[in-house]
Amino acid sequence: MVTTTQNTDGPLPPPTERRRLRESRSLTKAQVAARVGVSRSTIRAWESGRRVPHGREGAAYARLLRALAAPAAAEETTTAEAAPETPPGAATAPAPSPTAAPAPAAASAAVAAARTAPVTAEPLTPAQAFDALYAFCAPALVRQTYLLTGRRELARESVERAFQLAWQRWPELARDRDPGGWVRAVAYDCALSPWHRFRPRYRHPEPPPADPADHALLHVLLTLPPSYRRTLVLYDGVGLDLPETAAETEASTPAAAMRLTHAREAVAARLPELADPAELHRRLLELASKEQLRAGRPTVIRAGCERQNVLWTRAAIAFTVTIVGATTLTLRTAPTHYEAPIAPAQAVEGVPAVGVMGPLSREEQALRAKLGAAAKGPERLLPEPG
Known part of the structure; x- marks a missing residue:
């Protein structure tokens, strides 16, 4: 595998460094492809080392990488120079929009700003890193979640819940390769939960x-199965490629492609003007951008998460104390030895009634005389008084 290439503009950095430079400026593959004038798959191949940049596109790519490696002021002055004319037939990705989510590692730059900042700068605190991730992802993520649910309040609630879980797991999530993708997946899972239908506030449709x-368009989206709707929003709305979409939806790449194809066919059958994927992408972005959807402030999210943790901790302590108290009371009042229970009184049947003593019959008198005669013997010995 070739990791560097030589051209008129100097050698290129290794593939891993190319990707790091792009992520350090929070750029997606689609944005870099639009600047250089190639397709998004070409940028992915260049960053993985499977292809070597060459020609006019390679030279433009080298200039862009040098601009990304320079300070932010130098990047602004060289952006126009780094984007040449698009050659005929070259595929260009759609322009970035306010609803486009960060690439699978672009949000990492917001979280790891301390690593990309100059060495002399102080590192970010956990709260500052979380606030940077929230400010980078939350606004677009609320609009994307609205496309999945059609409910404005549910979209905001799902995103806030996802970031609360992210703050609870922040020590591990801060070291994750794609924290933005993790939060997006959790927000989508919360938004598409079937239990919302039992909540009184979500039983009736919103305006x-x-x-x-x-x-x-929103009505057609909501008629799709949740898995198809999620795949369509991730691929045509967010702008992820097919492998990334399959990974986020926990499906194989062929299964994700099948879902995407069926979803597009369903949308085109109801809305023929959206048969073109580019037009569908544009309309999805417009639909999400027109809604006035705002997420709460990151400080409120962190405070609510910490308050919820305190409540759960107190509830766990109270439950433990209740169990200990009930166990202690049981031990104090329980008997120390076995006592057989007293059987309740029962009536006994079949015993003949006691008869009344009356005069002896002739047979009984003869028997008494016979017994008296047989009982003849010595007189009873009596003690004599002393």
Whole structure:
């Protein structure tokens, strides 16, 4: 595998360094591809080392990497130079939009800003790193979740719940390769939970979008199965590639491709003007951007998470104390030896009634005389008085 290449603009860094530079500036593969004038799959191949940049696109890619390695001020002055004309027939990715989610490692740059900052800068505290991730992902993530549920309050609640779980697991999540993707997956799971239908506040539908076209598109999305809807939003709305979409939906790549194909066919059958994937991508972004959806402040999320942790801790302590008290009371009042229970009184049947003594019959008198005659013997010995 070739890791460097030589061109008129100097050698390129290794593939891992190319990816790190892109992630340090929070750029997606689609954004870099649009600047260089190639497809997103080409950028992925260059960053993995499977292909070597060459020609005019390779030179533009080398200039862009040098601009990314320079300070932020140098990047602004060289952005126009790094983007050449798009050659005929070259695939270009859609322009970045406010609903586009960070790439699988772009959010890592917001969390790991201490690593990408100059050595002399002080590292970020956990709260500052969490706030940076929240500010980077939350606004777009709320709009994406709205496409899945069609409910504004549920979208905001799901995103806030996902970030609360992220703050609870922050020591491990801060070292994750893609913290933004982790939060997105949790928010989607919370939003698509079937238990929301039993909540009184979510039993009735919310007012639809004002635009009839947006209303029709949202209605078609909500008629899709949850797995198809999630795949469509991730691929055509967020902009993930097929392997990343399959990984986030916990499906194989062929299964994700099948879901995407069926979802597009269902949308095209109801809305023929959205048969083109590029037009569908544009309309999804417009639908999410028109809604006034805002997430809470990160300080409120962290405070709510910590308050919830305190309540759960107190509840666990109270439950433990109750169990200990009940066990102690049982031990103090329990008997120390076995006592056989007293059987209740029962009536005995079949015993003949006691007869009344009356005069002896002739047979009984003869028997008494016979017994008296047989009992003849010495007189009873009596003690004599002394």
